[in-house]
Amino acid sequence: MSEIINNREQEEGKELNRKDMLKKIMKDLHDGRSVDEVKAQFEEAVGNITVEEISKLEQALMEEEGIPVEEVQRLCSVHASIFKGSIDDIHRNTQDEEPPGHPVHTFKLENKEIDYLVNFKLKLHYEKFEKEATDEARWKLIEDLNLLLDVDKHYSRKENLLFPYLEKYGIYGPTKVMWGVDDMIRAGIKEVKKKLLHYDGNKQAVLDDLDYVMRETVEMIFKEENILFPMALNTLTEDEWVKIAYESDEIGYCLTSPTVEWKPERKEVQESKWAEGMIQFETGNVSVKQLEAIMNHLPIDITFIDQDDVVRYFSHGKERIFARTKAVIGRTVQNCHPPKSVHLVEQLLIDFKSGVKDSEDFWIQFKDKFVYIRYFAVRDENGKYMGTLEFTQNISPIQDIEGEKRMLS
Known part of the structure; x- marks a missing residue:
């Protein structure tokens, strides 16, 4: 012994x-x-x-x-x-290839397309632009970068579906590091595209930025397939992979998509049924199903974070402004944001918990929308902090309103 x-x-x-x-x-x-x-x-x-x-x-x-x-x-x-x-x-996982439709199989399928785009098309147009910075060469690069911007969906599924499950098992290091690098790649693609659209003759600056984007994108493929995916395959349960596959459509796919729906042979994950009990409020009562329908019909997106900074609920309307998946439920709000913005989240929560603030507003231009984001500290009747409510709305249509409307459309 x-x-x-x-x-x-x-x-x-x-x-x-x-x-x-x-x-x-x-x-x-x-x-x-x-x-x-x-x-x-x-x-x-x-x-x-x-x-x-x-x-x-x-x-x-x-x-x-x-x-x-x-x-x-x-x-x-x-x-x-x-x-x-x-x-x-x-x-690594003893199964070399995951079945078609499995999230890892889809991630790898996308990586093949990303690798082809970067190491064949983008590299070819890079070399042509390097020899002679013609308008034709410049627009070919812009077309390639427009396609490469689709990598945002690949990274978003990784960050919003896969990372929460890894964090559930106490694996935080790779998720924080990788998300930050993903953001740098996204920003790099947008920056070099901007330089090409408004080309000022500084060829070397464009080539340097392209070098960075191409190198980091290919390195990320290596990190995913040799570090992240094997670790995830060794950690997550089959049910968790099924949930990730089920919610992937919500975010979308990069340059390709799964050809079949993956269903494990041993069983199918059953969706939870609605509880039909009534909820009694001070001003009335509704069923759980009615309340869910009401929340999802509001022309706003709502997310609630509890007193421990854990995401407990989000509404799920037809046209969400920012993607949300069920994987965020039970995840701390700090881990739902890119590392570069976590300090803002922390400061806001500190101000709410201490009573320094009861609300905070932001407004940003997002794609074709002008988004108004409001945060409210939720307190009980004694003023005790219960959590934070996030309220997000596209106010572009409201800004366009003029005159009066008193008749039915």
Whole structure:
């Protein structure tokens, strides 16, 4: 027995030592050491690494070492190049290919199209523009970037459907880091498209931006397929994958779409039936079904966050302004926002909880809409904070109103 205990202690000691070495390597990168130096150190000291260890490493850097998520995002591409060829495929899901319609199969299907778009079409038009910045070459690049903007749907499904389930199992590091990099890719595509639309003759600036977008987009494919997806396949239940597949249509697909609906052979997930009980209010009573219908017919989008910052409810009208999926229910509101805007969410909640504010308003231009976003602190009869209500409305039609209307249409 003592021999078993000693062996176990030795193994645990090795794992702790290995984790410390990995963290040191990442901190060395953070402190400015060259990639070549760190890569040699990594290969000599660490060897192979599993996707789970990459996840825990990123989380430990943020939680234990206090490195801001923005810094880990900056290092993400650097350490991805180091980890290439060092990931232990033994720890991947034993099923090489997921069945058609499975969310991971769809993600990979999209990645093939993204890779083809970037490494064939975009690269070809990049080289033509590099040789001669003609209007034809410029518009070919703009067409490619318009297609690449479709990657937003791919990233949105990942962020709003897959990430919440990983966070449910305590996996936060990759979700925060990856979301931040997704946002940088989105912004990069829009920025280089803007430079091409309003081309001022600075060819190198356009080429540099294109280099960045192409490199980061391809790197993200690697990170998803070698780190994120294997980790998710090893973590999520079949029922959770079914729910992700069911809600994917709400957000949409990138450059392609699943050809079949995936249904596990062992069972079909049953949708919950409506509870038909009555709800008694001070001013009347309605059934659960009636109340749901009322909320979904309001010309606004409503989301409620409880006193612990957990998303508890959102209305689901015909034309939502911002996509919401059922996966956000039970998720903390901080993890429903990109890292770059979390500080605003935190400050708003602090002000509401302390009583400094009872409401806050924002208004933004979003696609073809002018969106009015209002937040209200919800308090009980004694003034105790119960949560926050988000109220979102497209007010463009209201701004266009003139005169009076007193007759039926």
